[in-house]
Amino acid sequence: MRDFHLPGRSPAYATHGMAATSMPAATLTALDVLRRGGNALDAAIAAVAVLCVIEPQSTGIGGDCFCLYAPAAKPGEVIALNGSGRAPAAATIDFYERNGIPALENDSAHSVTVPGAVSAWETLLVAHGTWGLDELLQPAIGFAEAGWPVHPRVAFDWVRTEGKLRANGALAFLPDGNAPEAGDVFVQPALAETLRSIARHGAKAFYEGPVAADMVATLRRHGGLHTEADFAAGRTAAEFVTPLHASWRDYEIWQCPPNGSGLIALMMMGLLGGLPTAPDGPLGAIRLHRHAEAARLGYRDRDAFLADPAQADVPVEHLLSPAYLDGLRALISDERALRSLPTAGAAALPAHHDTAYLCVVDRDGNACSLINSLFQSFGSGILAEGCGVMLQNRGFGFVLERGHPNCIAPNKRPMHTIMPGLLTRDGQTVMPYGVMGGHFQPMGHSLFLTNHLEYGLDIQESLDLPRLFPSGGTLQIERGIPADVVARLTALGHSTEVVDRPHGGGQAIWIDRARGCLIGGSDPRKDGMALGY
Numbered sequence: 001m002r003d004f005h006l007p008g009r010s011p012a013y014a015t016h017g018m019a020a021t022s023m024p025a026a027t028l029t030a031l032d033v034l035r036r037g038g039n040a041l042d043a044a045i046a047a048v049a050v051l052c053v054i055e056p057q058s059t060g061i062g063g064d065c066f067c068l069y070a071p072a073a074k075p076g077e078v079i080a081l082n083g084s085g086r087a088p089a090a091a092t093i094d095f096y097e098r099n100g101i102p103a104l105e106n107d108s109a110h111s112v113t114v115p116g117a118v119s120a121w122e123t124l125l126v127a128h129g130t131w132g133l134d135e136l137l138q139p140a141i142g143f144a145e146a147g148w149p150v151h152p153r154v155a156f157d158w159v160r161t162e163g164k165l166r167a168n169g170a171l172a173f174l175p176d177g178n179a180p181e182a183g184d185v186f187v188q189p190a191l192a193e194t195l196r197s198i199a200r201h202g203a204k205a206f207y208e209g210p211v212a213a214d215m216v217a218t219l220r221r222h223g224g225l226h227t228e229a230d231f232a233a234g235r236t237a238a239e240f241v242t243p244l245h246a247s248w249r250d251y252e253i254w255q256c257p258p259n260g261s262g263l264i265a266l267m268m269m270g271l272l273g274g275l276p277t278a279p280d281g282p283l284g285a286i287r288l289h290r291h292a293e294a295a296r297l298g299y300r301d302r303d304a305f306l307a308d309p310a311q312a313d314v315p316v317e318h319l320l321s322p323a324y325l326d327g328l329r330a331l332i333s334d335e336r337a338l339r340s341l342p343t344a345g346a347a348a349l350p351a352h353h354d355t356a357y358l359c360v361v362d363r364d365g366n367a368c369s370l371i372n373s374l375f376q377s378f379g380s381g382i383l384a385e386g387c388g389v390m391l392q393n394r395g396f397g398f399v400l401e402r403g404h405p406n407c408i409a410p411n412k413r414p415m416h417t418i419m420p421g422l423l424t425r426d427g428q429t430v431m432p433y434g435v436m437g438g439h440f441q442p443m444g445h446s447l448f449l450t451n452h453l454e455y456g457l458d459i460q461e462s463l464d465l466p467r468l469f470p471s472g473g474t475l476q477i478e479r480g481i482p483a484d485v486v487a488r489l490t491a492l493g494h495s496t497e498v499v500d501r502p503h504g505g506g507q508a509i510w511i512d513r514a515r516g517c518l519i520g521g522s523d524p525r526k527d528g529m530a531l532g533y
Contacts, residue, residue: 002461011460011519014532018518019043020507021358022058022436022528023151026050029139030360031533033131040366041069042131044358045121048372049140049195051356052117053188054148055527056173056378057157058436059356061194061206062215062389063374064113065120066256068243068422068432069128072365076427078254079128080243082413083120085113085234087395089410090225096400096408104396104408107164107381109224111393113414114234115206117372122203123238137199144195144388147187151527155182157377164381168222170390172383190388207235214386222382233411246320248273249453251430254422258306258314262419264298264442270325271297271332272446282455282465283481285488286334291450292470292494293332295443299470300341302442305405308413312405337493355418355441357434361509361518369420369432376438421445430511435523437504440469444504452508459508459521467503470494478502 002008012018017040019030029050030043038046044067052060065083091110096102104111125132150158158179165173172190173179180186197205205211212231219226245254246266253269255262271294278287305314318324331338355373379392397414399406406415417438423431435444444467451462466480468489475494477486490496505526510519520530 001458008464009460011458011521012530012532014518015516016363016533017361018509018520018530018532019047019358019360020509020520020522020528020530021047021051022356022505022507022522022526023051023055024527024529025054025143025148026358027529027531030358031531033136034360034362035533038131039129039364040360040362040368041124041129042136043360043362044368044370045125045129046136046139047358047360048356048370049137050143051358051372053140053143053191055154055356056390057154057161058374059372060374060379060390061118062115062379063117063372063392064115064394064416064418065117065370065372066260066418066420067120067124068254068256068369068420069124070367070422070429071128076424078243078245078422078424080241080256081120081124081238082241082256082260083116083123083238084259084413084416085116085237085394086411086413087113087398087408088225088227088230091408091410093400093402093407093409095225101400103400104398106376106393106396107168109219109222109380109382111396112219112224112226112380112382112391113394114226114230114237115392116234116237118198118203118206119235120238127240133202134199137195141192141195141199144188144192147185150180150182150184150186152182153525153527155180161377161381165378168381168383170378170381170383172385173378188388190386194387194389203235207231211387211389215384215389215391218382218384219391244316246270250425251453252424253449254424255419257309258316259308259413259416260419261302261306261417261442262421263306263316263319264302265419265421265445267298267301267319267325268294268442268446269449270320271329272450274325274329275332277454282451282457283485285485285492288468288481288485289334289337289489289492289494290332291443291447292468292475293338294446296338296341296470297328297331298442302415306415307405311409311412314405339493355436355438357420357436357505357507359432359434359507359509361432361511365429365511367422367429367432367511369422369434371418371420371434371436373418417441419445428513431508433506433508435504435506439471440504443469444506448506448508459510459519463506463508463521463523469503476503
């Protein structure tokens, strides 16, 4: 239990339904759908559409979507959907080599893959929803048309992206020439009309016709290779896939398979699960050191192997095998940090920090874990003005290295960071959860899960606890980690750096079946909340 003398908040408790998102208005939207009889998936789609309007630096309809859904009517079943988009048909490595392009840039049209989110929403609703896009998009349309006040974390991120938006001419997102401040009402009439068209005609209105033509024309003006045929094919890009899962103590942890990064979270949990609980507690140097070392090893393999399994061989079974994890675990020492890692592949991909995650549980026990993202803040920064769609930069996850599993190729999906999580026990869903934050996500999942399951922190405390992340040769430390712990990490051989931006954000809902209640938490690093009824 938290110390009520200190700042913080308690978990949210409810009995009938609960939603946890990164913005209060999105949480309330989900609850409105639940109270009117919609199921968890209906509520999640309505909420994420609202986030695409009022948290525009993190997510949008020009982005991608992954989902795990656990239907109450089929205990033990977990459904996974991959809604990530593909590179244009003309995106060959030959093109980039011939034109002297050695690497993708985060603000280039070449970093834009065909958005998969709208395809994902429609695919999910047709299979498992009870409402349609016509009804579920109405709240988002209202927020886009009437506007909504910019929240503090949104403003914090927005001002840091002014240069990219200005360079790409996305001036509609720089009212009066600058990023809006907290409390400024931001209106998006063009996006409202696009959402209205999708509500009337479904995903086809996004991937074909005037909206698609506007996006393609915009990308071509910026040097992109995209065609209207690429976008038309994107309408059916979202697909149901077989989820990955791994045992951890009495639980099963579920993740989406590659090209998503859930595999790395399972590897990290496997590495850490074979170690005894650290003697110095959840904020102790040994505990944090072990997590950092496990992340360094896991991310090394991610950069070497993670790719689109339709076009590359991703050795999932080998990477999760007990023998392989035992070998990696033997490299972790409580006495010192690894000075170097055995080579496994390419250098680490560039960092980013944006994405929107949410989870919903309804009165019947259906549970939805969903994540929607533009990748970096405001994605590519390329705005299709006519339709109001900000375009992602998911293609920045590719490498331009001939022969690498994750090398860009026609109609290929890039290595993807977004990864909703789900926890089951004895065949019953116990928790949809997620920790956003780009490349941080596997690290965030492992920290959150062990905070709660190993160290006994409640849902909210497990999200609140200060974080760290090994990236770019340094151990990036949030300011909340005590100075003596940082000194001990440095003594172990880590190069430490206190960072300005916090690591990610997250939400979770625990289903307490024995007591008949739902317990939710929402990360203080974002503007959101967990709320139930």
